[in-house]
Amino acid sequence: MPISSQPNDAFNSPITLPPVTRSQTPAPTPAQQPTPPSDPQRSAQSDATKLHWQDNAPAEPAPSECILAARQIVKSYSIGNQERRILDEVDFSLRPAECVFLMGPSGSGKTTLLSILGMLLSPNSGQLYFGGLRVDQISPEQRTEIRRKCIGFVFQRLQLINALDALDNVAIPVTLSGTPLSEARTQAADLLCRVGLESHLNALPGSMSPGQCQRVAMARAVIHRPPLVLADEPTAALDGQSGEAVMQLLRELTQERGLSTVVVTHDHRMEKFADRICRLDNGRFQ
Numbered sequence: 011m012p013i014s015s016q017p018n019d020a021f022n023s024p025i026t027l028p029p030v031t032r033s034q035t036p037a038p039t040p041a042q043q044p045t046p047p048s049d050p051q052r053s054a055q056s057d058a059t060k061l062h063w064q065d066n067a068p069a070e071p072a073p074s075e076c077i078l079a080a081r082q083i084v085k086s087y088s089i090g091n092q093e094r095r096i097l098d099e100v101d102f103s104l105r106p107a108e109c110v111f112l113m114g115p116s117g118s119g120k121t122t123l124l125s126i127l128g129m130l131l132s133p134n135s136g137q138l139y140f141g142g143l144r145v146d147q148i149s150p151e152q153r154t155e156i157r158r159k160c161i162g163f164v165f166q167r168l169q170l171i172n173a174l175d176a177l178d179n180v181a182i183p184v185t186l187s188g189t190p191l192s193e194a195r196t197q198a199a200d201l202l203c204r205v206g207l208e209s210h211l212n213a214l215p216g217s218m219s220p221g222q223c224q225r226v227a228m229a230r231a232v233i234h235r236p237p238l239v240l241a242d243e244p245t246a247a248l249d250g251q252s253g254e255a256v257m258q259l260l261r262e263l264t265q266e267r268g269l270s271t272v273v274v275t276h277d278h279r280m281e282k283f284a285d286r287i288c289r290l291d292n293g294r295f296q
């Protein structure tokens with residue numbers, strides 16, 4: 011099920027970030043984006059941990075080592091007088107600059123998990139950490155602020171504003187956090203050129219192909235350099251060739267900026283773009 015919440019709701023409320031303390035470190039600002047450790051000893055440790063982790067060992071890395079960590083997440087819905095468990099004590103970890111794909115059968119809970127990771131949906135229980143901060147324990151306003159500043163969303167159903175051209179679809183969200191429009195437009199134009207749309211800066215979404223619109227959506231998702239990008243079936247509406255080009259571009263954009271990425275996809279042809287694949291089945295990782 012595609013995420014249906016408007017990502018733009020994150021841009022609506024003027025909220026101040028929570029006070030910064032060591033035990034409640036807010037998600038990193040763009041200038042503080044986490045990067046893989048450069049110290050050789052630390053790198054060796056991290057590589058060892060990653061190997062261990064990729065070998066499906068039960069241990070998850072510490073939340074403080076992750077850009078995003080979910081622990082024992084449960085999500086249920088009541089249908090009539092019956093409760094249906096959609097996510098059943100799920101653990102998930104995403105390291106800085108890593109790209110993880112969530113795959114699994116229809117109805118297995120992928121979009122539900124992505125929505126919880128993006129703080130668009132609250133779990134019934136479990137812990138969610140963003141940059142080491144327990145974000146399930148902060149106020150909704152603080153979560154909105156972190157989501158607005160630190161997460162870029164790419165949705166299956168494009169959520170471009172039809173009345174705005176490509177340039178302003180990308181630029182306007184940045185102006186909501188105080189960047190002057192002229193500067194935002196310069197940044198947006200650079201990004202749109204980067205994604206191959208230099209001749210479509212002033213095109214309206216209705217006059218562009220689905221693949222071109224998805225490129226605009228990706229530019230919009232990364233323009234504020236969020237440390238985390240969440241994508242729900244970003245290639246589902248595209249044919250194989252444009253889907254692959256869009257996924258390739260998403261990887262390049264996020265790699266260039268050192269952003270961490272979670273992608274929900276059904277498309278096995280895209281697997282080559284993942285650093286790691288987590289397969290959900292019936293609300294649990296296989």
Ligand SMILES: Nc1ncnc2c1ncn2[C@@H]1O[C@H](COP(=O)(O)OP(=O)(O)OP(=O)(O)O)[C@@H](O)[C@H]1O
Pocket residue numbers: 011012087096114115116117118119120121122123
């Ligand atoms: N608001 C809701 N109320 C009740 N059930 C829900 C709700 N949202 C999702 N579900 C159910 O939760 C299950 C998991 O849905 P989800 O969209 O996360 O699966 P998915 O793996 O992303 O599926 P797909 O690949 O088809 O998009 C589905 O059975 C769905 O019907």
